[in-house]
Amino acid sequence: MNNAQLNDLKQRYVANGAASPATQFADRAENALVWDADGNRIIDFAGGIGVLNIGHRHPKVVQAVKDQLDRVMHTCQTVMPYEGYVKLAEKLSQITPVRGHAKVMLANSGAEALENAVKVARAATGKNNVICFDGGYHGRTFMTMAMNGKVAPYATDFGTMPGNVFRAPYPVPYHGVSEDEALRGLKMALKTDANPKDTAAIVLEPVLGEGGFYQAPASFLKAIREICDEHGMLMIVDEVQSGFGRTGKMFAIEHSGVEPDIITMAKSMADGMPISAVVGTDKHMDASGGNSLGGTYTGSPVSCAAALAVLEVFEEEHILDKSQALGDKLAKRFAQWQQDFDCVDNARNLGAMAAVDLVSDKANHTPDADLAGAVCKKAREKGLILLSCGLYGNTIRFLMPVTIEDEVLEEGLAIVEESLKELVGSKSAATA
Known part of the structure; x- marks a missing residue:
């Protein structure tokens, strides 16, 4: 069945409180990648909400x-x-x-x-x-x-x-x-x-x-x-x-x-x-x-x-070392985002448990939950699963498998950047 057919079944038979708002249905997956019922390739930065630290379908498991x-x-x-x-x-x-x-x-x-x-x-x-x-x-x-x-x-x-x-x-x-x-x-x-x-x-x-x-x-x-x-x-x-x-x-x-x-x-x-x-x-x-x-x-x-x-x-596979290394990569990228985007603030990580906040005013730390939701939606349209969280709903969290390949990680982070640029622009674009 394709995504449209499965969505029809979801609307008819799955309780509203339990139904996912997502319209794509997972068909197969491997490490940090998922393919939906229509054959679309999707990068997974959610990991089943932190369930897949060693990736989808690890062969040994x-x-x-x-x-x-x-x-x-x-x-x-x-x-x-x-x-x-x-x-x-x-x-x-x-x-x-x-x-x-x-x-x-x-x-x-x-x-x-x-x-x-x-x-x-x-x-x-x-x-x-x-x-x-x-x-x-x-x-x-x-x-x-x-x-x-x-x-x-x-x-x-x-x-x-x-x-x-x-x-x-x-x-x-x-x-x-x-x-x-x-x-x-x-x-x-x-x-x-x-x-x-x-x-x-x-x-x-x-x-x-x-x-x-x-x-x-x-x-x-x-x-x-x-x-x-x-x-x-x-x-x-x-x-x-x-x-x-x-x-x-x-x-x-x-x-x-x-x-x-x-x-x-x-x-x-x-x-x-x-x-x-x-x-x-x-x-x-x-x-x-x-x-x-x-x-x-x-x-x-x-x-x-x-x-x-x-x-x-x-x-x-020295997973703890890989987690720390991934956290270091994310921290470096987040630091750059904070320079490039007025809306990105309070980057933080402990190992690969990493997040940034999206704000409308950095000086006052004003949460922007609407922007966080829009970034996650835009990223999904571009083939990246991304999650927000936080008491104020403005935190973007990163829960990709720690086993993610470097090229897939880079592809996913580039999608986040593209989504931010399309929604709010960047400092470099504003001064160009």
Whole structure:
């Protein structure tokens, strides 16, 4: 079927809330390229929203999935376990920087991982409250919608959210929130809303994902660690988008040297196969009773096989080094854009977790969400998938596979530049 036929089916049968606004349908893909149902070649700078750090259909992962399909597809690991689950748990416990000996539970999605992390924290501490941060994003289930630091579009139409979730400022100096102010806000929340004796955990992303790719300073993360220790609360770090090599380290928290109690992960963990994990200190992970964590499909044999293959690829192909190298290339290009375009500001990256803001006034950091949307639309018309994000909707984020070929990267970045020039012009053109 072609794009037009598939769009007709989408409009007739897919719920509006679940339907993609895109009119092109993926037919096949390889590394950083996708071909749609009409045969058009498209460069992918979105990577399934950070799911494809080692690219579409990495051969080693594809082979691991095929091999597993020839053996076992499903038993439900709580009914009859299998090697992949325990081997993946072993590997994750070895590479995840939590305090002490780590234990693991596997789930299906980032939201499920966060839900279960909260369950573990409540069981381990005997407390109920959770503190999250402005701009944070943790999922689309009811608990995680309550935890998100942004209402639209995730919670707009769905009524009352679960209680016992409180919020504090996230440090984004560019938007007027200093680290000191963020810490004061957190401490005030502990005084006015979330009494420490009733608070199980503080949950945060070390680099905001949907919130705009802003990095928390190491000193801020260390302060949260100290606050959690002081009050007997758990520190939960959400690495769903920032984990598995996006920032030049396996997990973004490693840049700070801080060891949390629990880390959640998903997205690029299995190169497109659905899986997530909660990895935490053994005494916390063992706090709840038997059969209290899990689900029918959690840690499926096929997804475990894919995740184990991903970990092999990381070692064999030096993916962390490639992530850092890609980040360096993007940083250099972003610096040039800031000189060439009045609308491009606040370029930033941690490894290959990179973004720029589009503004109407650099002096006042005035967000221009309309321009960000227009650039993404224009880029798509030129054959490039590009995503915006951020609390103000004006951030352009770059989530291409870290394995992207240099020539494909250059082609994609040139499309971004062309789109900006067509929409707003450039300084060089204005002075010519």
